[in-house]
Amino acid sequence: MRISSAAAAWALAAPAMAAVPSSPNQHPIALQGSDDAPQRPTRVASSASPIETGVGHFSEWSRETKRQFLIDWQAGRSSEWIIVQGNEGGDLDSMTAALTWAYHLQHATQNSSEPLKAIALLQTPTDALDLRPENKVALDNSQMSSGHSDLLTIDELPEDPETLATHIKGIVIVDHPKPLRKWQAAPILSIFDHHKDSGAGPDAKPRIFETVASCTTIVARQMLDELEALPEEYHLPHELLELILGAIAIDSGGLADATDEDRKTAQRVLARSNWRKKDLDDQMEKLDDELSDAKKDLGNLMLRDLLRRDWKGDLVDTPSPRTPTVNLGFASIPYSLDYQITKTGYGELFDWFATQAAWTAQVGADISIVLNKYKIKTKEANGSKKKRKIREIVLVVRNDVRIDEHQADELFKVVKTAIENDKTLNVKPWHRANELGRWQMAWTHERSDAGRKVIRPIVEAAVESWD
Incomplete structure (x- = not known):
């Protein structure tokens, strides 16, 4: 079997990790340096930046589980493993749910006649993990190794x-209703x-929505x-808790904004x-403040x-015999389109669409939806000031992956009509909509809860009806 990842080679060469006693007073050393440091748990300095091994049982378990998974893959024993995976957005909820259930599966069965091997997979590239600064703060607080080297990522x-x-x-799916097509x-x-x-996995147990x-x-x-x-x-x-x-x-x-179940479970934990x-309320508010502040640090x-x-x-899937599937992608950004334009190299509208086109070409998306939210x-x-929540939807269809120009026209029209006809959204054209190009449209609306959970079903239903 071929080795297609440096991770596998490292796993075979690495010595077994000694257990590190967990202590609430131990904290990993924060290191300054390049993000290009080798993503492996080691205390040996490299020419870029060393990895500081995490302390405590949770980091040790995660690191050793990753090592054993790669060793078993090399030895042709992949069939012994369960992969617990969240969504590819890789937010803190998805990551934590995957890590929690993988830990549980291993430990709940370790003394049984049929012990399970389970590993959490983050369906996010390693170099994208720090794009969510709240994850880094949470992992640092949980005394994990630097550079995310304890975690198995998609790349x-x-x-x-x-x-x-x-x-x-x-596979076990957390924080997503169905597996990605590649799984x-x-x-x-x-x-x-x-x-x-x-409706995915009707025989799965547990199966909880x-x-x-x-x-x-x-x-x-x-x-x-x-x-x-x-x-x-x-x-x-305690680090996992x-x-x-x-x-x-x-x-x-x-x-x-918790339900009774959120509150009860948090109290048990x-x-x-x-x-x-x-x-409980004081501690959860303190955690939310710390993580939310980090989450906003995207400047x-x-x-x-x-x-x-x-x-x-x-x-x-579509009913079209010409194009039975299309690749649909969603991005969520907590800034207005006008502000995002300033975050391009030229600070111009054309560069926003050029940058967006380069990204969607890389991931092979036929249709992309960018969902923005901000406050004004x-x-x-009476003279008082009030904050209003504004949301934007940006639709782009491209014709260079699976569909031709005629199909792009049709697909753009179908999705555009579905968004504009949804009365719960009541969208209005973005103030510069008349400057947009072919297969591009942007709207604003003020339905406060209309994030991906609301917009995605509308768009998917339109695509699924396209013939």
Whole structure:
């Protein structure tokens, strides 16, 4: 079998990692240096920047699990592994839910006659992980190794997903209703999600779709239920418990937007953590403040990074015999289109679309939707100022991947009409819409909850009806 990843070669050469005792007072050293440092857990300095190995049981487990997975792949034992994967946006909720369930599967079965091997896969490239600064803060707080070297990312897989999917025991999907098309050959063992049920994996167990603020709530609750039913509980490291609380906190606004299940689960997790003596609301608000502040720290990102930091895309089936599938992608950006234009090299409208075209060409998208949100201050009749939430939708269709010019015309019209005809959105043309080119359109609207969860079904339904 060929070795197509440096990760596999490193795994075979690396010595077994010694256990590092967990201590709430231990913290990894923050290192300054290039992000091009070798992404491997080692204390040996390189010409760029060394990796500082994380401390504590959780970092040790994650690092050793990654090592064993790569060793087993090299030895032809991929069939022994379950891959727990979130969505390709790689937000804190998706990452934490995947890590939590992989940890649970391994530890809940370790003393059984059929122990499971499970690893969390982040479907985000390594160099894109720091585009979400809140993830870096949460991982640092959980005493993980620098450079994300404890984590398995999509670009570290030693085999393409389409092939690997046919070899592994199966996949568990968290924070997403169905697997990406490249994983469709893998058996779906479980699904945990807080989105709309798409019907995937009807035989999966557990298979839970529930409206909660955070998918991590569902996963953590299931983990605790199963843990407490075991004859003897396994060890839950405080670093993992604190990561779970952070994911729930940022998704629920520090519990301000939490459901009863979010709150109950957070309380159960808190009771097992090093923060057990703290007030739940105070601690969750503190976590939300810290992570939300980090999440907003995007001022150094140029447009290409803003597009790819929260990109989710996949193939969508159509009834067209000419083009049975198209690649549809969504980006979510917390800035207005006008501001994003200033984050291009030339600071001009044409450069926004040139940068967007270069990114979508790289990922092979036929249709892309960019969802923007921002706030403006307006003056009320009584002289007071009020913040209004504004959202934008930018639609672009391209004709150089799977579709020709005529098909691009048709597809653009179908999707554009679907967006404009949705009465719940009540979109209005963007103020510079008359300057846009062929197969380009932008709108504004003020439906506050209309993020990807709302817009994606509208667009997918339009694509699926295109003939």
